[in-house]
Amino acid sequence: MKGNVIKYERDNIDTDVIIPGQYLKIHDYAELATHAMEGLDSEFHSKVKEGDFILSGKNFGCGSSREHAPIALSHSGIKAVLALSFARIFYRNAVDGAFLLPIEIDENAYKNISEGDEIDIDINSNEIKNITRNQTYQMKPFSEIIGKIIEAGGLFKYKPD
Amino acid sequence: MNIVEKILARASGRDSVSPDDVIFAKVDKAMVHDVSGPGVIKVFDKLKKQGINVDKLWDSSKVWVAEDHFVPSAEKISAENIVKLQNFTKNYGIEKHFKYGMGQYGICHTISHEEAMVLPGEVYVGGDSHTNTTGALGAFACGLGHTDIAYVLLNGKIWFKIPETLYFKLNGKLPDHVMAKDLILKIIGDIGTDGGAYQTMQFGGSGIDEMSVESRLTLCNMTTEAGAKNGIVEPDQKVVDYLTKRGASNITLVNGDSDAEYAKVYEYESSEMEPTVAKPFSPENTVVVRDAPNVDLDKSYIGSCTGAKYEDLEAAAKILKGRKVKIRTEVLPAAISIYKRAMENGLLKIFLDAGVTVGPPTCGACCGAHMGVLAKDEICISTTNRNFPGRMGHVESQTYLSSPLVAAASAVTGKITDPRDLN
Numbered sequence: 081m082k083g084n085v086i087k088y089e090r091d092n093i094d095t096d097v098i099i100p101g102q103y104l105k106i107h108d109y110a111e112l113a114t115h116a117m118e119g120l121d122s123e124f125h126s127k128v129k130e131g132d133f134i135l136s137g138k139n140f141g142c143g144s145s146r147e148h149a150p151i152a153l154s155h156s157g158i159k160a161v162l163a164l165s166f167a168r169i170f171y172r173n174a175v176d177g178a179f180l181l182p183i184e185i186d187e188n189a190y191k192n193i194s195e196g197d198e199i200d201i202d203i204n205s206n207e208i209k210n211i212t213r214n215q216t217y218q219m220k221p222f223s224e225i226i227g228k229i230i231e232a233g234g235l236f237k238y239k240p241d
Numbered sequence: 242m243n244i245v246e247k248i249l250a251r252a253s254g255r256d257s258v259s260p261d262d263v264i265f266a267k268v269d270k271a272m273v274h275d276v277s278g279p280g281v282i283k284v285f286d287k288l289k290k291q292g293i294n295v296d297k298l299w300d301s302s303k304v305w306v307a308e309d310h311f312v313p314s315a316e317k318i319s320a321e322n323i324v325k326l327q328n329f330t331k332n333y334g335i336e337k338h339f340k341y342g343m344g345q346y347g348i349c350h351t352i353s354h355e356e357a358m359v360l361p362g363e364v365y366v367g368g369d370s371h372t373n374t375t376g377a378l379g380a381f382a383c384g385l386g387h388t389d390i391a392y393v394l395l396n397g398k399i400w401f402k403i404p405e406t407l408y409f410k411l412n413g414k415l416p417d418h419v420m421a422k423d424l425i426l427k428i429i430g431d432i433g434t435d436g437g438a439y440q441t442m443q444f445g446g447s448g449i450d451e452m453s454v455e456s457r458l459t460l461c462n463m464t465t466e467a468g469a470k471n472g473i474v475e476p477d478q479k480v481v482d483y484l485t486k487r488g489a490s491n492i493t494l495v496n497g498d499s500d501a502e503y504a505k506v507y508e509y510e511s512s513e514m515e516p517t518v519a520k521p522f523s524p525e526n527t528v529v530v531r532d533a534p535n536v537d538l539d540k541s542y543i544g545s546c547t548g549a550k551y552e553d554l555e556a557a558a559k560i561l562k563g564r565k566v567k568i569r570t571e572v573l574p575a576a577i578s579i580y581k582r583a584m585e586n587g588l589l590k591i592f593l594d595a596g597v598t599v600g601p602p603t604c605g606a607c608c609g610a611h612m613g614v615l616a617k618d619e620i621c622i623s624t625t626n627r628n629f630p631g632r633m634g635h636v637e638s639q640t641y642l643s644s645p646l647v648a649a650a651s652a653v654t655g656k657i658t659d660p661r662d663l664n
Contacts, residue, residue: 092434092435092523094627094629096608096609096627096629096630096631096632097629097630097631097636100609100631100636101608101609101610101631101632102609102610102611102614104276104310104311104608104610105276105310105311105318105319105322105610106318107279107280107283107322118636119629119630119631119636120630138435139434139435139438139468142434142435142468143370143627143629144369144370144608145277145368145369145370145372145384145385145386146276146386147277147280147386147387147388148280165435165438167435167438167468168438168439168468168470169370169384169385169386172385172386172389173386173388173389176386176388176389176392177386177388223263223402224263225263225400225402234388235388235389235392235400236288236293236388236392240265240400
């Protein structure tokens, strides 16, 4: 899966900045997407392209259980968020609803991948190739259940053993 | 096994479970509100188009519904969401729907304890992150997104990874000027907003034994702000009495074994606790009130599932009795039952005499939705749970999180004030 990176070099990007509370009444996904990241980056909606990735630090998606957060990012075109760590509800919402891939990365990848870099994520080999910089990083493999739910295409398509 | 392991072992039909085991747990109670409910309806519509049967819920008697985030409706989208929710409960035969303008209603987490919707030992999931609150009753209470809740409503079960447990031990009774809110802010300041990530935060020790059920609810409520999967207190006679008074029966207490294991134990001395605030823009950004910045406040907000239970209003009233507020101050009791008790016991008169506006139960301005949101550059002291940028209104407004005692004392002076320092 190839795409370009939008980088937010900070920790604790919370659900209130991913999609502010005043928009929680909206359940039209296209409209929600126009407000994605509004609390942090008013340019996001104009610069994001289909297939882009977000790169960020620790505890991405902390705060609320609002599924609006992965939905707003996904309907903006974001296919994966790469972060040093994720808050639990954002992580499970992203996977169970099959909105986007939450990819846990290490400090090496976080430091070396820059805004605009083109990268290629391979969740089978757990490798991230930086095409722009000709570098390769490891991603943290998904746990067994997460891998199976992703493979199935979300929780409703997953058949427990 | 500790209490959470015991509850989840029972719910998954196993003799025992250990941290990192992945299980499917049978759910005892599930809740949606006017934000997660319409989300569930949208998931159901999509499933229907895929040919999946959504005609019946797993058990309508175990599902309950709250109207809290966008009531009273400020505009038509919110109004339509309430109509959707009402049609949903009608179609699926859900009887426990707490409706705005029809007797008891309030913030979902407050209803969970005021109406004894959840009992000790149960697995309770809600479409809201602060579902953790209800763990104070000795249940496994965990917040989920609306896809997961839709799955629960149809299947009656959901997957969990068994969490490790962090044990927070409080020695001795908290002093009068210190509330549970101060303690949980102190803890979040110590461990950070991901300090409990994916884990259980359990509270115990003599200080917790001494604490009221409502104070324990405040502690568990804000485990969410440390990233925890759930918060929990082992249930005791106080919980039984609290729930029995609210109509519950057949309460069975589940407790951890004496050799239960914890990933880490933190100890706190009540005598060392101080009134504490979290500065903008994170709940972990804590400082004791006497060292807080000397800012001019614009507003004091006493509301939300965290800070508008009866006990919270009582604390604010103790400060505001016979005094006047110097800044815009709002009190929004978290449920009608609390509103009514506040009226019967004279608290509303104290608030109104002090110049406070008393509003209806709503999540309202706590999540920046409506009813009293902040303007650019405004500074608010608030008994709520989050202070991220834009949380309570404009992205350049600021919120300090505090106990009701501190929010009331600050309302009187217009500065962040330790209740001990009021004249």
